[in-house]
Amino acid sequence: MNMRLIITLLLLIAAPSAQAVSLIASGNDGSQSYAKSPGALATDPSWQPYSAFLKTDEAQFWYSLKIIVRHDAGEIVSNPLAMSVRLNGVYDFYWDDDLIGSNKYQGKSANQFSRVLIPVSGLSEGEHQLKIHVSALGMRAGESSDLRVLIAPVLSNFLGVHPTVVSTFFIATAALFLAGYLIVVRRAGRHRPGTTAAIFLSITISLVVLLEEGRHFFAYPYSWQPMMDVLQPPFALLFFALLPWFILTRIKFPNRLWWMAIAPISVALSLIEIGAVEQHIRAFFIVSAALFIISLVGWRRGNNTAKLFAVGLGIAFIALLLDPVKGHFFLIVITVMVASDLALDIQRQSKDAVRLQIMSERLRADLIKRNVQPHFLMNSLTALMEWVETSPEDAVHFIDGLAQEFRILADFSDRRSVSLKEELSLCSIHMALMSQRLTSNLKLETDGIIADQQVPPALFHTLIENAFSHNDYRALEARFNLIQETTADGILFRLSVPVVNPRESGQNAGLGTRYIEARLEEFCGNAFRFQSQMIGSNWVSEITFEKV
Amino acid sequence: MSFNLLIVEDEPLVAKRLSRLSAEILDDKLSAQHSAPDVATARSLINAHSIDLILLDLNLVGSDGFDLLKEFTAKAAHTIIVSAETNRALEAFEFGVLDFVPKPFTRERLAKALGRFWKPEFTDAPATSQIAFEANGGIDVVSTSDILYFRGADKYSEAMLKNGSIKFHTKSLNRLEDILSAGFVRSHKSYLVQCSAIKSLRSLEGSRYELDLSDGNSLPIGRTRVNHVRHALANNDSACGGP
Numbered sequence: 132m133n134m135r136l137i138i139t140l141l142l143l144i145a146a147p148s149a150q151a152v153s154l155i156a157s158g159n160d161g162s163q164s165y166a167k168s169p170g171a172l173a174t175d176p177s178w179q180p181y182s183a184f185l186k187t188d189e190a191q192f193w194y195s196l197k198i199i200v201r202h203d204a205g206e207i208v209s210n211p212l213a214m215s216v217r218l219n220g221v222y223d224f225y226w227d228d229d230l231i232g233s234n235k236y237q238g239k240s241a242n243q244f245s246r247v248l249i250p251v252s253g254l255s256e257g258e259h260q261l262k263i264h265v266s267a268l269g270m271r272a273g274e275s276s277d278l279r280v281l282i283a284p285v286l287s288n289f290l291g292v293h294p295t296v297v298s299t300f301f302i303a304t305a306a307l308f309l310a311g312y313l314i315v316v317r318r319a320g321r322h323r324p325g326t327t328a329a330i331f332l333s334i335t336i337s338l339v340v341l342l343e344e345g346r347h348f349f350a351y352p353y354s355w356q357p358m359m360d361v362l363q364p365p366f367a368l369l370f371f372a373l374l375p376w377f378i379l380t381r382i383k384f385p386n387r388l389w390w391m392a393i394a395p396i397s398v399a400l401s402l403i404e405i406g407a408v409e410q411h412i413r414a415f416f417i418v419s420a421a422l423f424i425i426s427l428v429g430w431r432r433g434n435n436t437a438k439l440f441a442v443g444l445g446i447a448f449i450a451l452l453l454d455p456v457k458g459h460f461f462l463i464v465i466t467v468m469v470a471s472d473l474a475l476d477i478q479r480q481s482k483d484a485v486r487l488q489i490m491s492e493r494l495r496a497d498l499i500k501r502n503v504q505p506h507f508l509m510n511s512l513t514a515l516m517e518w519v520e521t522s523p524e525d526a527v528h529f530i531d532g533l534a535q536e537f538r539i540l541a542d543f544s545d546r547r548s549v550s551l552k553e554e555l556s557l558c559s560i561h562m563a564l565m566s567q568r569l570t571s572n573l574k575l576e577t578d579g580i581i582a583d584q585q586v587p588p589a590l591f592h593t594l595i596e597n598a599f600s601h602n603d604y605r606a607l608e609a610r611f612n613l614i615q616e617t618t619a620d621g622i623l624f625r626l627s628v629p630v631v632n633p634r635e636s637g638q639n640a641g642l643g644t645r646y647i648e649a650r651l652e653e654f655c656g657n658a659f660r661f662q663s664q665m666i667g668s669n670w671v672s673e674i675t676f677e678k679v
Numbered sequence: 680m681s682f683n684l685l686i687v688e689d690e691p692l693v694a695k696r697l698s699r700l701s702a703e704i705l706d707d708k709l710s711a712q713h714s715a716p717d718v719a720t721a722r723s724l725i726n727a728h729s730i731d732l733i734l735l736d737l738n739l740v741g742s743d744g745f746d747l748l749k750e751f752t753a754k755a756a757h758t759i760i761v762s763a764e765t766n767r768a769l770e771a772f773e774f775g776v777l778d779f780v781p782k783p784f785t786r787e788r789l790a791k792a793l794g795r796f797w798k799p800e801f802t803d804a805p806a807t808s809q810i811a812f813e814a815n816g817g818i819d820v821v822s823t824s825d826i827l828y829f830r831g832a833d834k835y836s837e838a839m840l841k842n843g844s845i846k847f848h849t850k851s852l853n854r855l856e857d858i859l860s861a862g863f864v865r866s867h868k869s870y871l872v873q874c875s876a877i878k879s880l881r882s883l884e885g886s887r888y889e890l891d892l893s894d895g896n897s898l899p900i901g902r903t904r905v906n907h908v909r910h911a912l913a914n915n916d917s918a919c920g921g922p
Binding site for chain 1: 689690691692693695696699716717738763764765781782783784785
């Protein structure tokens with residue numbers, strides 16, 4: 132449902148209708164109850180409460196009102212007259228002795244809020260009688276039935292419910308749906324910064340609204356109400372903490388904890404008596420204004436997420452000014468804003484996932500291609516031809532090593548990670564082959580290696596290939612060194628290779644480096660560091676898998 | 680005719696194979712054989728010895744194959760590429776190499792390539808379209824279509840370009856003729872002329888002949904080469920140095 136539709140819907144529900152009749156309340160027979168004077172009907176169409184203090188919990192009351200219906204000249208009545216009823220009990224409404232409405236609940240609970248329609252057929256000009264039968268079911272002695280009957284706009288009869296009910300239903304459903312979706316997203320491993328805050332924020336919004344307005348939805352024992360009244364403030368406070376936390380997290384605002392002072396300040400300011408604005412509405416104003424300014428700062432710094440929040444909070448701010456249903460529109464905008472931001476983020480993540488998938492396929496192709504890389508393969512075959520003609524035993528030994536390397540690379544090509552043991556096996560075989568081809572004695576020494584540690588396939592193999600591409604290891608005895616360490620940042624691998632007659636193109640350039648970076652990104656997202664530098668007479672490459 | 684061979688190859692086993700097979704194939708034609716594992720060594724060997732033929736790997740560690748191609752084809756010696764990068768064969772022939780031997784290679788294939796030193800055959804090879812010149816410590820590459828003619832100057836040559844400039848090449852006219860057999864005609868022992876630059880063949884008194892060129896200049900034609908030039912001009916593209 133888009134926003135335009137929501138706005139239209141709310142305006143339709145809230146629009147006052149032409150009154151087909153004038154109601155004049157003329158009396159009742161309940162003790163300590165009274166009706167509003169007819170003179171004030173034009174400005175405030177509600178009756179004052181009928182208060183009946185119960186002497187026993189079996190008490191029953193009858194209210195009787197004489198109502199004079201007057202039509203304007205030439206007026207044709209086409210709509211029923213709606214009455215909004217609030218009552219802690221079970222009621223039956225009779226219009227001229229015809230039953231026109233009942234909350235029909237039996238047992239220990241009843242809807243506190245409901246509506247009764249006076250049918251068009253009963254709205255003839257003249258005197259009518261409205262009788263209300265109240266059973267104080269579920270109440271205890273000494274409590275008030277607190278009956279309130281209001282004239283309700285006919286157009287607000289949207290599916291037979293009050294507009295508050297519609298917006299409550301929308302917010303609660305949307306927020307819970309959002310929370311559920313985000314939980315699924317999180318469990319699917321697509322956690323984004325702020326997802327957890329958004330889950331709790333959505334649940335909190337739905338709980339705040341349901342605790343406040345849920346009585347429109349559900350019938351529950353009256354005894355639950357005090358408990359629900361107690362629960363409301365903590366969840367409201369949670370809302371004022373989670374909304375800033377979510378927004379500050381999403382726009383990656385520095386010193387987030389310091390900025391969280393917005394929450395208590397907003398609530399504290401809302402407690403100061405200013406005019407007639409309700410406390411929670413003032414708190415909404417303050418917190419959304421503060422977050423709006425923060426978002427503008429982020430927007431100015433080029434943060435697109437902050438731009439979305441600035442726009443969303445701006446709309447939410449206006450919604451507070453225009454909202455006819457006490458902050459519901461504000462909460463709807465906030466919910467939509469949170470959902471939109473995370474949806475856009477997840478969309479970006481999905482695009483990244485597709486890109487990673489493409490990259491993964493390309494990396495796989497690269498690895499397969501490496502099996503038939505011309506420089507390595509053709510030089511090896513040329514060397515083999517020479518051995519076949521001059522030293523067949525060397526040829527057999529080389530072919531055996533070549534076959535092992537190809538077999539491992541073929542196995543690696545379908546995998547996103549391999550154990551360090553497998554990776555080192557590949558490296559050793561490659562170094563043995565190159566040693567034979569270059570008439571050298573090259574070995575890979577290791578320290579602190581955890582054999583089961585998972586790494587991207589051909590990670591160190593590529594670094595070692597790079598070393599052979601950029602150094603002259605002919606007729607040389609040399610040691611390569613690989614160390615694994617667990618640091619405060621994560622797991623560090625340090626590969627050190629001797630530099631011999633280094634080439635001008637540099638050690639850290641080319642396809643090999645790009646392959647490694649792409650593999651690392653595929654393996655652990657952005658949670659890695661890869662750097663290479665000359666240390667002494669060695670070229671040292673460091674790869675860190677950062678703690679997430 | 681014996682000659683000096685230079686093998687530029689950084690793979691020990693491949694260099695060993697080239698050396699062994701070349702010695703076997705060339706036998707007494709080979710007066711000296713040198714081996715360089717890198718470009719710097721190759722340069723110093725070329726400066727120190729009169730190298731006639733270079734067997735060059737395009738994938739020397741740390742070197743760009745294109746730069747190697749330009750640098751070594753600008754030398755006086757002929758060049759045969761021995762490389763795994765067969766996708767560079769066309770580019771190599773355009774720079775005027777004698778042959779491109781893909782790795783791995785057999786004795787027969789290497790023998791065929793070495794044989795082209797004496798008898799260039801370009802039945803299936805792309806025509807040379809670019810000539811590299813050593814100039815001011817660097818390499819200038821000129822399209823063959825921009826050259827009017829080459830003039831022999833002792834062991835070297837001078838290229839007369841359509842824009843009027845002259846470029847010096849360390850290759851002899853004979854070696855240039857080997858690699859420019861398509862599109863050029865040897866009209867005189869001292870001239871190798873671009874066919875498309877010839878406007879007409881003119882006879883002079885005393886059975887002398889001249890070629891009138893598109894830039895207004897004239898070049899003499901050797902008496903023994905008149906028929907060859909006439910044939911080349913009559914058949915233009917195919918006969919003018921073509922197969």
